[in-house]
Amino acid sequence: MSALTMLKGTADRIERQTPAHRDRAVDGLRALALLAVPTGHWLLGGFTVDSEGGLHNASPLSAFGGLAPASWVLQMLGIFFLVGGYASALSFRRRTGSAGAWLKGRIARLGRPVLGVTAVWALAAPVLYAAGVPEATLRTGATLVIQPLWFVGVYVVVTALTPYCMRAAHRLGGWAAAPLVGSVAVVDFLRYGPLADSVPSGLALINILPGWLFAYQLGVSWGEGRIGRRGGVLLLTGGAVLFATLLTVFHYPASMVGVPGAARTNSHPPSLLVPALAAVQSGAAILLRDRLAKVLARPALWAPVVVINLCAMTILCWHQTAMLAAAVPGSFMGGVSGTAGLTTAPDGLGWIAARVAWMPVFAVLLVAIARHARRFEEPWRKATAVRRAVAGLLAAGFAVFALGLA
Incomplete structure (x- = not known):
């Protein structure tokens, strides 16, 4: 039997097993947003090698500001929160148990893979160090593994707010998300406006919740049938006008991701540019759904x-490990001069071409890792309380190391 025949048979089997009520467009949007995460990190994240062979993070955005528009496409967290809100609204409405039991189940699905990847790295780090991997490389790798996981914490919080988002959607429809934009705008005015020098830097942290809850609230309103095509058009056009105005008139940074050495960032914590882009993405998604x-x-x-959605948390948690699985050996093979596109400084067009050539390798490594790591997404029925506690302690220890606290 040829590989093509096997793939066709698998596709037909998945088709037969798909319930008729399954919303394929929403699943497709989620898959697109998921794939954008490793694509963005693999393309916009580089390394340099120090004199002792240690890897350090480096971004091509520092040398190529013209790459910033790529982040407008690759930063699709607005879509992720949109479809998350949509799916949560439907799931909450169809639940058979209490709201608390529903939330506990959602948190467990998010938490198991995070606990798995951090516990595995906690065990692997000392082994790698004993094998000769420099401490600088291990710290860089730990930072990269921890970096995407902030999303999980924020997502848990907005998921817990689902009942309140549904009430807001019933009362205000799609406009329930408007106060969230207003909140972000007020904080941005305070931290970037004429009073900026007298405003504490910690004020920006207020934007974390409303900045990401905006798209989730839109998704809940969409799932409740309170946003239609007219709302999609308004989101697309209004978001585009706001996005362009922030860039051209108020001179917001063009990159949606952080640039090393830059005085301002749009992502951590989110600026007004984040909900503006989320509005554009959400409007386009609503209009293109059918x-x-x-x-x-x-x-x-x-x-x-279907496959991508089944491996959602595995992709999120392990894609940086896949890149490191190539970069760490590359740091040994290339020496101080580095391996082109892998451990060389991202400061030339040649690096971009070489990095694009490496991305299929990262993808193959991620697939190989996912075959084993996928089990962390499944319920840990055989895990005893002691094993769970040990996994928790390992994960906590790795987090302390990754955050530079040890």
Whole structure:
């Protein structure tokens, strides 16, 4: 049996097992947002090697400001929160138990993979160090592994607010998200306006919740049937106007991700540019929903979407490990001069071409890792209380190391 025949058989089997009520467009949007995470990190994250062979993070955005528009496409967390809110609204409405039991189940699904990746790294780090991997490399790797996991904490908080988001959606429809934009705008005015010198730097942290809750609230309103095509058009056009105004008139940084050495960032914590981009993405998603559903009616296109959704947290938690699985050996093979596109400084067009060539390698490594790491997404039925406690302690220890506290 040829590989093509096997793939077709798998796609047909997935098609037969898909319930008729499954919203393929929403699953497709989630898969697209998921794939954007490793693509963005692999493309916009580089390394340099010090004299002792240690790896250090370096960003091509520092040398190529013209790459910033790529972050507008690759930063799709707005879509992720949108479909998260949509799915949560439907799931909450269909629940059979209490709201607390529903939330506990959602948190467990998010927490198991995070606990798994951090516990595994806690065990692997001393082994790698004993094998000769420099401490600088281990700290860089730990930072990269921890870096995407902030999303999980924020997502847990907004998920806990689902009942309140649903009430807001019933009362205000799509406009329930408007006060969240207003809150971010007020904080941005205070930290960037004429009073900036007298405002404490910690004020920016207020934007974390409303900045990311905005798209989630839109998703809840969408799932409750309170946003239609007119709302999609308003979000798309209004978001685009606000986005352009912030860039051209108020001179917000063009990159949606942090740039080393830059005085301002749009992402941590989110600036007003984040909900502006989320509005554009959400409006486009709402308007393209029916067309996307028709495209995904084809079994050959639907099957990859299903697989990606089943491995969602595995992709999020392990994609940086896949890149490191290539970069760490590359730091030994290339020496101080580095391996092109892998451990060389991201300061030339040649680096971009070489990095693009490395990305299929990262993808293959991620697939290989996912075959084993996928089990962390499943319920830990055989795990005893002692094993869970040990995993928790290992994860906590790794977090302390990754955050530079030890």
